[in-house]
Amino acid sequence: MGGAGRRQRVAKEIPRRGTAQLHRSRRQRGVVIIDIVVCVKQVPLTGEVEVDPDTGNLMREGVQSQTNPYDLFALEAAIALKERDGGRVTALSMGPPQAEAAVREALWMGADNGILLADREFAGADTLATSFTLAQAIRRLRYQLVLCGMQTTDGDTAQVGPELAEFLDIPHASYAREIRCTDAGQVEAVLDMGGDEQVVEIDLPCLLTVTADLNQPRLPSFRRKLETAGNDIPTWGRADLEEEGEPGHFGLEGSPTRVREIFPPESETEQVTWTGDPARMGACLARTLRELRFL
Numbered sequence: 140m141g142g143a144g145r146r147q148r149v150a151k152e153i154p155r156r157g158t159a160q161l162h163r164s165r166r167q168r169g170v171v172i173i174d175i176v177v178c179v180k181q182v183p184l185t186g187e188v189e190v191d192p193d194t195g196n197l198m199r200e201g202v203q204s205q206t207n208p209y210d211l212f213a214l215e216a217a218i219a220l221k222e223r224d225g226g227r228v229t230a231l232s233m234g235p236p237q238a239e240a241a242v243r244e245a246l247w248m249g250a251d252n253g254i255l256l257a258d259r260e261f262a263g264a265d266t267l268a269t270s271f272t273l274a275q276a277i278r279r280l281r282y283q284l285v286l287c288g289m290q291t292t293d294g295d296t297a298q299v300g301p302e303l304a305e306f307l308d309i310p311h312a313s314y315a316r317e318i319r320c321t322d323a324g325q326v327e328a329v330l331d332m333g334g335d336e337q338v339v340e341i342d343l344p345c346l347l348t349v350t351a352d353l354n355q356p357r358l359p360s361f362r363r364k365l366e367t368a369g370n371d372i373p374t375w376g377r378a379d380l381e382e383e384g385e386p387g388h389f390g391l392e393g394s395p396t397r398v399r400e401i402f403p404p405e406s407e408t409e410q411v412t413w414t415g416d417p418a419r420m421g422a423c424l425a426r427t428l429r430e431l432r433f434l
């Protein structure tokens with residue numbers, strides 16, 4: 140949060156929808172035990188991935204990958220909630236078979252189980268098709284809280300979290316920098332609104348996207364690597380997911396948007412490089428700073 144930030148408590152009654160009734164008995168008992176799904180995406184390790192000029196797709200072949208860094212904050216939050224209040228954490232990823240590594244890393248951090256959504260029919264998905272596919276998988280799971288990173292470091296749209304919540308028909312809030320489950324069957328979250336903070340209470344089940352201020356993600360542990368070495372990561376394909384309404388919601392077919400062109404924005408900043416001995420470079424710098432009225 141910026142220094143000028145204000146914290147405001149918002150009496151934000153977000154209506155409970157969907158499957159909130161699921162845990163009324165737990166709520167009545169005042170016990171907080173929740174099942175949490177964390178969405179993790181595998182992204183390229185480098186920012187220098189090339190784009191296919193014909194298709195507009197990222198050319199990921201031969202590029203090293205990592206778990207989207209923001210998703211690690213979501214995972215840490217989920218595991219910490221589980222350690223404090225109980226419950227189960229499931230890591231869910233959609234991607235090619237090698238995205239299993241992101242799910243396995245989640246297990247090494249402390250997730251209880253993981254699922255990979257991989258199928259040729261999922262390829263070429265825009266954010267809508269990605270959210271739809273994730274939602275269809277989550278419908279098959281028991282959950283009260285879904286956590287996503289606030290954005291990825293490759294697609295970078297920050298659309299998947301809110302879209303996913305809409306498909307699941309549950310309330311959501313973005314940019315959570317603090318999360319707490321209350322005994323009243325709600326999540327209290329502090330949202331980073333740029334200049335302000337907003338404190339919201341949301342009925343479970345709900346979805347939150349999280350910022351990098353939320354916590355310090357733990358490293359994958361060697362003990363967990365040994366414990367989970369024999370764990371299978373189930374792979375679900377198109378045939379495992381139900382589809383609502385008209386067919387054609389997955390992958391390229393289910394993607395109403397196409398990337399026409401990708402290009403870096405033109406820099407409007409003039410760059411000057413001085414070379415030579417330090418005294419000359421110092422003089423150039425001082426002259427420029429005077430011209431710009433910094434001195």
Ligand SMILES: Cc1cc2nc3c(=O)[nH]c(=O)nc-3n(C[C@H](O)[C@H](O)[C@H](O)COP(=O)(O)OP(=O)(O)OC[C@H]3O[C@@H](n4cnc5c(N)ncnc54)[C@H](O)[C@@H]3O)c2cc1C
Nearest residue numbers: 178233263265266287288290291294295296297298299396
């Ligand atoms: C118009 C358009 C067309 C595209 N076409 C293609 C294409 O043809 N081929 C292609 O490879 N890509 C394509 N993409 C990229 C693809 O849509 C994105 O990889 C995907 O939709 C996720 O969007 P994002 O990376 O912006 O995620 P964001 O919305 O920034 O991610 C927010 C959070 O959602 C969750 N999340 C996002 N994606 C996943 C996932 N796959 N699994 C689990 N959790 C996830 C994570 O928690 C993440 O932190 C396209 C994107 C757009 C906008």
